[in-house]
Amino acid sequence: MKVSKAGSALAIAAALALTATACGGGSDKGGSGDTVVVGIKFDQPGLGLKTPDGKFTGFDVDVANYVAKELGYKKVEFKQAVSAERENLIKNGDVKFVVASYSINDKRKAVVDFAGPYFLTHQDLLVRADDNSITKAEDLNSKKLCSVAGSTSAQNVKEKLAPKADLLEQGGYSECLTSLENKSVDALTTDASILAGYAAQPANQGKFKLAGLSLSDENYGIGLKKGDKDLQTKINAALKKMVSSGEWEKAVKANFGPANYKNEPAPQITEGS
Template identity: 50%
Template sequence: MKDNMQGMVVHARRFLRNLTAALCAMACLFSLAACGSDKGAGKIRIGIKFDQPGMGFKKSGTYVGFDVDVATYIANKLGYSEDDIVWKEAPSKQREAMLQNGDVDMILATYSITDERKKAVSFAGPYIVAGQDLMVRTDDHQINGPEDLNGKRLCSVTGSTSAVTVKQKFASEVQLMEQPGYAECATALFSGIVDAVTTDDIILAGLASASRGRLRLVGKPFTEERYGVGIKKGDKELAKKINAALVDMEANGSWQRALDNNTRGTRYKPNPQFNPPKPQEGE
């Protein structure tokens, strides 16, 4: 009898262990957060640039910039605190794949809304309309617009359409230097290796702000770049919520404060004809 009782206890304990393991496995299936994934409930994953001062920049383990401020505001309106945000680096060439693969929930990374991109992903916004411009040394007054670039040395990022636009529209004789990032272009401009840097004005404003007065914007944008919040293709419900957050941010002054804080000292002002824009994509 005693042996039978001991056997029953052993079987009961084994059954409980197996049941616990099974329940844990089920919990992992239904709540990835419980198994250590950042995809779980209570977290939102947002793609940004890590190397663009003024827009998206990783600094001593923190993240700063206009894109970061806009993303944080949207996340708060969606019910997430700053501690709930998981920041992911979103290089330009990987943005569509990151959204399609579900690596991120949204991307704010100087992400221009184009018809070609909308074949792969959807957008909310826009949250700002930028324009391609030039950045020069503060003491250089010879370059006052893209038409002054003939014979000059221009820097842009490898694979960028910015330099191509300048060469096609304004200055066919410009000498082009390509660098892997705009920070490298800014360094080349500091040292006199090039005469100007070109890309979207708000990106240049961030670089100029970080230069402590050594670089300045020319202030004559010649394109329109509608920056949107990239989301998974067809997610209209999320687009509506993001657009509502953007409208609220612009209405209560938070949008302007974020812009001023991240372009301080540059006198940058986005084109008032288009800014702040009316968010209407994706609905």
Template identity: 50%
Template sequence: MRTRTTGAIALAAAAALTLAACGGGDEPGGTGATGGGDGGEGEGGSLTIGIKFDQPGLGFMEGEEPSGFDVDVAKYVAEKLGYSEDQIEWVEAPSAQRETLLSTGQVDMIFATYSITDERRETVSFAGPYFVAGQDLLVAADNTDITGPEALEGKNLCSVTGSTSAQRIKDEHAAGVNLLEQPGYAECVTALVAGQVDAVTTDDIILAGLGAQPANQGKVKVVGNPFSEENYGVGIPKGEVELCEEINTALQEMIDDGSWEEFVRANTEGTGYTPNESLNPPEFQPCS
């Protein structure tokens, strides 16, 4: 029997064996991902994956079925690790809670537009990256004036409360831009379609995912002039090098067999968006 080597999985497997030996079949077992049987690592076990629940096109929970690019990548990796879709438990992973979810063992891995940074590496480890995004602009489909952040001088730009993206444009590119705050990016796109703002800004693939929603298709477009780099990685518990390497192997297979390109296209259809070809598909960073 092949057994997962992560700390959470090893502990869960050991707990399950102990309970079985003591005749405690009615007692609850571990909650981490567990392997079992000769049919693969996921047989009889589960995999807990953190995703965003509120990012259409990336990670969006509608009813009980999640959708989006991050979700497609997560399902692909899970299958390569030996887990079927019905063995995945999806957990909401808001940006501010991702490190806590991993360090406390509430999730086995996270796919949630999770940018790899040195600060985060102090607490968690990363596989990948599986995508390199960049801050960009979403504008009306017929807008030909706004081609980059400098063109926003005197324009109205939607800013999500608590986000630094719009403020960065004001500080570094267009001091005269007018910022309109909204609680979320979906509300920003609604304001854009209604003509209340001239542009929305955040990572390009997030903008493309929003633009691909049926209500927005054909009405908005991604400018396609990114001005930052954000490496989206798979968050895993700190120091899980072997798990990182297994995930990277799965990610490479996803790229090689064309699934990566298919997932991008399916979740950004109708927006005219294409990833930055000089950065994507990305090169993986060393596991540590």
């Protein structure tokens, strides 16, 4: 049978469309069927880290895997969620939910919803091990400080703690750590849990120390699309089960224990109630 050029073109177009769909090009980018796409950090030891061999480790990873399993998914695909892009990933449907040291606050809740919280930490400072010049927040006013764009820690410093600090905002915490090591900045600020993860890495041991300040309360929540109450309820139920089963405590000790980080007890779930 002879096929016209127009018919051939239509056939090729249809085949390409099918191929794109099979490769994940459909509209439900947050996952479908047995697979769910979850946003995590790729550069936070102890919380969300992509290792050189392509594996994912950290407390947020353990929480994400537990929740996904409770939701009925058999496979989790992790997508990098840098601080400044978390809301966009959720709104655009690129992920089903985000577990990425994502502090719950009113500004974010105007754009996305949260489940949880599932972890409570406090903002602190990481300084070089031989630096004793920073003992309180006010000391930062004459110092160079590094934080990550889009983080609540950077906003907290600018607006409340040290408005005269020379603040450098980077794309990721690993960039701030490099700046701290080579003395381009005097301190790195973010949540104590994140800082402890970096300080505990074998390559960093003995180089840095936590200042030991509690500059804020940071309740980590799981970010999801605004108005998705069904998903919020299901994730909250999964988090409660993770705590009651002992798996939450087990994950905390596995990920933060090596840094001698003293964690707070599991917080009460308040979102969606």
